[in-house]
Amino acid sequence: MAEQPAAPAHTHEKREHWSGQTAFILAAIGSAVGLGNIWRFPGQAYEHGGGAFMIPYLIALVTAGIPILFLEHAIGHRFRGSAPLAMKRVHKHAEGVGWLHVAICFVIGLYYTAIIAWALSYFFFSFNLSYADDPAGFFTGDYLQLGEAGTFSMSFVPQVIIPLVAVWLITIVILALGLHTGVERLNIIGIPVLVATFLVIVVRALFLDGAGDGIEALFTPDFAALSDPQVWIAAYGQIFFSLSLAYGIMITYASYRRRRSNLTAPGLVVAFGNSSFELLAGIGVFATLGFLASQQGVGVGELDGIAGPFLSFVTFPATIAEMPGGAFFGALFFASLVLAGLTSLVSVLQVVSSALQDKLNLKPRTAALLVGGVSAVLSIIGFGTTTGLYLLDTVDQWSNQLGIVAGAITMIAAAVWIGRRGHELERHLAAVSTLRPGKAWLWLVSAVALLLIYMFVEKAVSLAIDGYGGYPTWYVVVFGWGTVLFLALVACLMPLARWRRDIVHFHPWPTREQLNLPADVGERHTEDYDPRSPS
Amino acid sequence: MSTSAVVLLAVSIALVWGGLAVSIIVLARRPENDHMPPGGEDTVVPDEV
Numbered sequence: 248m249a250e251q252p253a254a255p256a257h258t259h260e261k262r263e264h265w266s267g268q269t270a271f272i273l274a275a276i277g278s279a280v281g282l283g284n285i286w287r288f289p290g291q292a293y294e295h296g297g298g299a300f301m302i303p304y305l306i307a308l309v310t311a312g313i314p315i316l317f318l319e320h321a322i323g324h325r326f327r328g329s330a331p332l333a334m335k336r337v338h339k340h341a342e343g344v345g346w347l348h349v350a351i352c353f354v355i356g357l358y359y360t361a362i363i364a365w366a367l368s369y370f371f372f373s374f375n376l377s378y379a380d381d382p383a384g385f386f387t388g389d390y391l392q393l394g395e396a397g398t399f400s401m402s403f404v405p406q407v408i409i410p411l412v413a414v415w416l417i418t419i420v421i422l423a424l425g426l427h428t429g430v431e432r433l434n435i436i437g438i439p440v441l442v443a444t445f446l447v448i449v450v451r452a453l454f455l456d457g458a459g460d461g462i463e464a465l466f467t468p469d470f471a472a473l474s475d476p477q478v479w480i481a482a483y484g485q486i487f488f489s490l491s492l493a494y495g496i497m498i499t500y501a502s503y504r505r506r507r508s509n510l511t512a513p514g515l516v517v518a519f520g521n522s523s524f525e526l527l528a529g530i531g532v533f534a535t536l537g538f539l540a541s542q543q544g545v546g547v548g549e550l551d552g553i554a555g556p557f558l559s560f561v562t563f564p565a566t567i568a569e570m571p572g573g574a575f576f577g578a579l580f581f582a583s584l585v586l587a588g589l590t591s592l593v594s595v596l597q598v599v600s601s602a603l604q605d606k607l608n609l610k611p612r613t614a615a616l617l618v619g620g621v622s623a624v625l626s627i628i629g630f631g632t633t634t635g636l637y638l639l640d641t642v643d644q645w646s647n648q649l650g651i652v653a654g655a656i657t658m659i660a661a662a663v664w665i666g667r668r669g670h671e672l673e674r675h676l677a678a679v680s681t682l683r684p685g686k687a688w689l690w691l692v693s694a695v696a697l698l699l700i701y702m703f704v705e706k707a708v709s710l711a712i713d714g715y716g717g718y719p720t721w722y723v724v725v726f727g728w729g730t731v732l733f734l735a736l737v738a739c740l741m742p743l744a745r746w747r748r749d750i751v752h753f754h755p756w757p758t759r760e761q762l763n764l765p766a767d768v769g770e771r772h773t774e775d776y777d778p779r780s781p782s
Numbered sequence: 783m784s785t786s787a788v789v790l791l792a793v794s795i796a797l798v799w800g801g802l803a804v805s806i807i808v809l810a811r812r813p814e815n816d817h818m819p820p821g822g823e824d825t826v827v828p829d830e831v
Contacts, residue, residue, distance in 0.1 A: 264824065268813060298790025305797055459783050466787040466794070506822035512809040519802035526798045530791075678819055681812045761819040779817050 262327060263426040263611070265503050270431045272513050272520075275500055277434040277590030279491045279521040280441070282362060282559075285587060288485060289529040290554025293465055295481045296472030303473065303482035304522075311698070312486040313518045314691040315655065316497060317684055320510045321672040322662060323501030324679070325755050329601035330495030331741065332750060333502060334658070338666035342742040344657045345602065348495025350737035351650045352598040354730060355494070356622050358639040359592050360418070361630035364410035365390075365560060366584035373577030379568035383552075386560045387636075394633035397718045399726075401632060408631040414589075415626065419619030421593055422600055423612045426503055430593055441586045442524070444579050449531035451576060452538070461537020464547035465529055480702055487699075488647060490521055491591070493655035495598045502601075506756050511680040532558070539566040556636070559584060596622070608747040637718070638726060644715055645727040650734050652703045659696040663689065667768055674762040675755075677778045 265271040292300040326336035331345030368390065372378050378385040387393040391407065394400045421429040452458055472478045491497065501510070533547070539562065540547045547553075552562040567577040599622075600614040609617070629638050663669040669689045677683040714723050759766055763776040783791075 262824075268809075298787055298794070301790060301794045301797075305794075462791065463783040463787045466791045467784060468786050468790050505824045507814070507818055507824075509809070509814050512805065512812070515805040516802065516809055519798065519805050522798045523802045526794060679815055679822075681815050682808070756822045757819040758821075761821075778815070 263503055264505055265431060266427060268509065268513055270435060271500065271504055271508075272516050273438045274431060274434040274590075274594070275497065275513075275517040276520045276524075277438050278496050278500065278594030279489065279517060279591075280438070280524045280587055281491070281591035282359075282584065282588050283489050284521070284525045285528045285532065285584065286555055286558045288489065288525040289465065289532040290558065291481055291485045292529055293533070293553060295475075295478040296469045297464070298466035299468035299470050299472055300478065300482060303479045304485065307479075307483040307486040308518060308522055310691055311483055311695045312490045312492070313515065314684070314688050315487070315492045315659075315695060316490060316514050316518055317511060317676060317688060318659070318662065318672065318692055319492065319495075319497035320501040320514050321676050322658075323498035324504055324506075324508065324510055325672065325675045327502050327506075327753070327755075328750070329502065329605045330498045330598060331602050332605045333498050334661060335742075335750070336753065336755070337662050337668055341657075341661035341666060343738040344654070344661045345495060345498075346741040347650070347654050347657060347734055347738035348493065348498070349599050349602045349741075350734045351646055351654055352494055352496070352595045353618075353622065353737075354642060354646045354650070354733070356592060356595045356599065357626045358630055358642055359588065359595065360414050360622075360626050361407070361411060361635055361639060362556065363585055363588035363592060364407060364414045365556075366581045366588060367410040367414060368406060369560065369564070370578055370581035370585060373567070373574055373581055376568060376574055376577065378564040379573070382561045382564040382568065383557075385564070386557075391636055392633045393636060396634075396637050396716075397722045398634055399632075399638070399722075400634040401628075403627075403631050404633055404635075407635065408627055411627055411631050412623070414592075415619060415623035417589070418592055418596060419615055419623070422596055422615035422619060425611045426597075430597060433593060434590055437586050437590050441583055441590070444583050444586070445524070445527060445531065448576065448579055448583065449527055449534070451572075452531045452534035455534060455538035455570060457537040457539075457541025458534035459537065460541065461533040461535065461547055462530060464537065465533040480698075480705075483695075483698060484702065487655070488651065489525060490518060491594065493651050493658060494595065495602075495654070496594045499598045499601045500594065507679065509680050510676055511682040511684060515682070535563065535566050538570065542569045605748055605750070606741070606744065606746060637716075637722075640716060641718060641723065641726045642730050645710070645730045646734070648706045649703065649710070649731055652699050652706070653734075656696055656699050656703060659692055659699075663692055663696075670772065671759060671762060671764055671768070674764065674776045674778075675757065677776065678757045678762060683778065 322333050322337060326333040328336065330348040331342045334345035335342035392404050421433050536547055536550055536553060540550055550562065552558055563580060567573040570576060596618055599618045600611065603609055603614045603617060604611060629635065673684060673689055714720065715727060763774045764772050
């Protein structure tokens, strides 16, 4: 066997690291497991074929979720930087793709915090069941003091702002403590606690009257639904949004792994861990809905608000009000929401913080204060008012359904189609991991991009023609399309700013030579690569 | 619960939670690749806050 080529000098720059593989896995699961697992998956499954939804869901997990997760892990780990830096190293003109991810995370952080603040309020409301008498009226009236839809109010709601400020302070402290002391510790403690808490909730829910009817409603298959393309798109969308893909989070988190780290097997644990929690949440939510339906003497299908914020803040409180020991159960449920939201929120803001650290050569504490301070002010102005719910609904629709999908398409295009890094990334994964993804992985990644292009066009046309949520046109243009404009501006303008940190002296490891690839990225290669016997 | 719902529930649990269990076992048996190319040592830094 020939002696392996040595890595060049200047390969290793100082960078924060996870303390180990388990810490990374828990942090990645903490990012992926969020509010969407609890309130989006059950509703999506129920509305798209019930039990039959699991077929496209699992196919989507294997053919789209895991491949894109591997792609992000490979980009972040090989090119060792925040999303903009890693993408710039992928291709000299791809920095904007990373900034698109950063802008999406910035926007999502603004309203995600508001939802966690609501959950924090409801955690305390649970002790005396303040919401029990009229959950819907309490949420929109007493608590949010909801104003007129399609307007932008500057009338602030103190009971929303106080927890909102608290959530921002907690988040800023966690980010300012740095990766190891802040983000990692939050997840190492938070994820086991979250899983244990949710297990208690689900076990309790399974013993409620009518729980079986609820689970039956969720899992009764409608196989005819599988011939509906929208069901498949819903399944791919659920996997995509649930796994925190194309936010730049997995690029950022993978960049904090040590170079000599296994990537693919931990990636599988993250992907299946996320889906496992999602399934657990689905069982718990529908067991609870079954109980509520039985108490009201109606079918599960006749219940309103089985997805989204209304599931958590109206339907669940209605259920809690009816069950024995509701105060304890309610406190556990809303504590779970806070924990699931917080671990995801921190990952979203770490993307922004990490990018600013790289671009402006800031220390983590400075970046955390800058990101947290600016975000907190904007978040309070936008979502601490009587019209915060409408703004949240609108901004979420555009940033999620268009922004994130565009972030994924451009990432794949930059890395695989234009940057021609596909084989390099596949061999990188093979070189450091215990499981090799194989060439089929690259085909899957490209196929997913084509599907995402279809989803993007379909959604954009739908939003352009039909508008959204019955909001007036000016509102949709300003806050919906305005969000997209903001994302595009950040992606286009930020690459024009100068890097204040040395990013030139960087060499990926393993080298292209070690991966049996020609030094020139554009040069066609013919040599195979066997990670067990490198030439 | 109907038979079809029970079957779908059981299959979903087996595939998703089974997939997690298998992934963890695979990772625990072989946590790191023993055949990595030379190089790749990191400069370990404490939190730089």
